[in-house]
Amino acid sequence: MSNALPSEGMDMVSRQLLRQLKDILGSDGLLSDPADLVGYAGDAAGGLPEVLPDVVVLPTQTEQISRILTLASAHRVPVYPRGAGTNLSGGVVPLEGGIVLCTVRMDRIRRLDPVDMYAVVEPGVVIEDLNRRAGEHGLLYPPDPGSVATATMGGSVAEGSGGLRGLKYGVTRDYVLGLEVVLADGRVVRVGGRTIKNVTGYDLVRLFVGSEGTLGVITEITVRLIPAPEASATFLATFDDLGRAGRAVADIVGAGVLPATLEIMDDYTLACVEEHAALGLPTDAAALLLIEVDGPRETVEIEAATVEEVCARAGARSVQRARDRAERDRLWAARRAALPALARRRPVTILEDITVPRSKVAEMLTFIREIAARYGLEIGTFGHAGDGNLHPTILVDEIDDRVEAAVRALVGRALALGGTLSGEHGIGMAKAPFLVEELGREGVALTSTIKRALDPLNILNPGKFPGRWRG
């Protein structure tokens, strides 16, 4: 190792441990040069500290992971599980150094059963690759976080990620039927199964979904697949008033239509997107809704008519329907560009993930505007309005007291409205300080009890929730 770095890692990994890890993985499956380690110091979350691990391991089999965890337990060295590193909570940052355990090389689809409609995958399978294979059988794995083309199944299950289809199809946890997990001490357990119904014992599958690498390392995932919808219709509705857009969201669902996608974008985001991508969006509008209904062809036409009617009644300035695939892509381009367009405005992007009941979306949107004005902050909001999951995005040069006060206020209001502080990004480092506000002392204590039972030495993703990290 020739590079000299300031000792950011904690030098948790001794020479002896390094040698033992090399025995398990071979030299190809282990990285310890600083030129490699710098790529594993953070994830896709902005404004959080980065820390270099001491070593990165890239196992290809469950058995290797079991041996790695046995070793890590014996040496009391932290292990930070990681997929593609596209998460938005700082969840994979190796805060205390040690080992980053990256599962991207376990990327086989072990089984896809079109009759029983399930797939068994390794954690490194990219979500979109699973869907490509499922599509060959006319099937679909619906959870689709923004990073489907890169995020891994292991990462998205561990984060319990959501996505654009949450309202109609649910989120990751609604599709996981069974898991193979390596526990902190190296034991391998299988939980759940492959049937839709299964109430044998505690629901340990759901315990691990969204556990953010704090309870075990997921090494195999069995997911439910559904028949892919036959047709879809996509709309872009423009509003002159944010509150009206929010009401349209509730009205569409109130009219008995569950759109596959029901996305909102405020005027600030709209202006940024237009400046960034020049898509010809109406920059004088107050909000846009991107709406997609899908299903059997006849049903889609009926629902499409309802959507157009409801939007018009709610006071939409215009409702535009995509006539073909190219137009659909153009309407979607605006939504896809939202975060990148916002992120390039200022050096630091703080992406929030509050979620409120659908009926409170309009109220929450108005409150976000108030907060932006009160603290003199630039905040662009976009998100999955249909399921109440909003991403107010704070853009600053550096994090200061105003930012913290604003985040606190947003989280407080979301909770007061019956919502949650994170809909789909997870707690990780970014939301850890607010955990107690939602769970309460007793809830945090119960969480800690579970953590201690499964990871008594606290070697799995230490420093995150439910640990001590306080920013």
Place this chain on the structure above:
Amino acid sequence: MRYAGPGATAQAERCMRCGNCQAVCPVYREERLESGVARGRLAAIRRLQAGELEPDDALYKRVFKCTLCMACEAHCPSGVRTQTAFLGAREALADRTPLFKGLVCRVLQGGPGDTARALKAARLVQRAAFATLGRDHLRPRLPLGLFFRRIIPQVAPRPLTAGPEVYRPAGRPRARVAFFTGCMLNYVYARTGRAVVQVLVGLGFEVVVPRGQHCCGTPLLAAGKTGAARELARYNVTLFSEVRADLVVTACASCGGALRHGFSDLTGAEEARALAEIACDFAMLIADGRLSTGFRGAVTYHHPCHLIRGQGVSEEPVALLEGLGGAQYVASADADSCCGGGGTFSLEYYGLARRIGARKVSAALKAGARALVTECPACVMHLTDCVHLAGAPLEVLHLADLLTLEGESAGCLT
């Protein structure tokens, strides 16, 4: 601003860490390492700039383990100009260049005379150590180890620029076209270079092959030797400005990119901008011609990175193949992904380059193609090797070769 330069650092700072580049990076697809994809490489550049990483051999290996295919740049939602960042970092690491690559750079820097002499010597070595394979390629007489089983093209007996300087069509020429051959079509695939001339003359163009033209400098730029690349750019700009042609044509994607952007970026000269205005890709120039081939069977197309992303040429070559008399065009998956050649990339990371190329070969076979056509001699060289190693029933042809085939096959596999 110590190492990678302000341009590179500014780009590295713009990265929002989303990791979307993973989806399109040919190197990441094989290795799944952060150090081998734009996000991780940009992180390394920021650390280099902050003085937290040394510009050592370990960093060299990671910064250069990239084909410069520009897929990440085309795909980046934040618009990070990754090429700028990577080339800046390469410049910072240029003094770590391994011996053989340094030698190649030295030869190219030396001017056309040196290059011609060096390649003459190389041809003698080739004749001693290699046996011919097909028309233009060679295989080692003593195949030891993977790298030494590699198929390489034969240095041409006479460079294209040693032939006539002006080729006139029958009748009044449509336009006077200067042919920027580039090293590969001049010294190595000179037969393909002549095919380019033949097609153009056949379509009524007067073709000038200016003597004294030299390397476009792309290999030097990619090696981090920006200063040397700038000198070559100035040299070529002056030489071609004096030709007084209506158009300058290239049939090598990298040379084309240099003419269209590289020369003016490097020199900032007015003449370079004027040259960029009249620079034209071979397929673009002949797109409306009546063309045919003696090849019989299905052909597919590989988009060279420096043509589709470097110059934005994507539809014309495909339209040309679709309308071609003789062969029929079939589309293959991921036709726009890198073949893994990447100039000296395939010398430094041969195993990786082969794995990347093998995907192109299987995609072409899956599409049912009998010939894989492309428009860059560097891609031809690498893909020919990959096809041979796979033992695949596939010909790799430069577009100009396809258009001048008269029933016979050019391939190395016959």
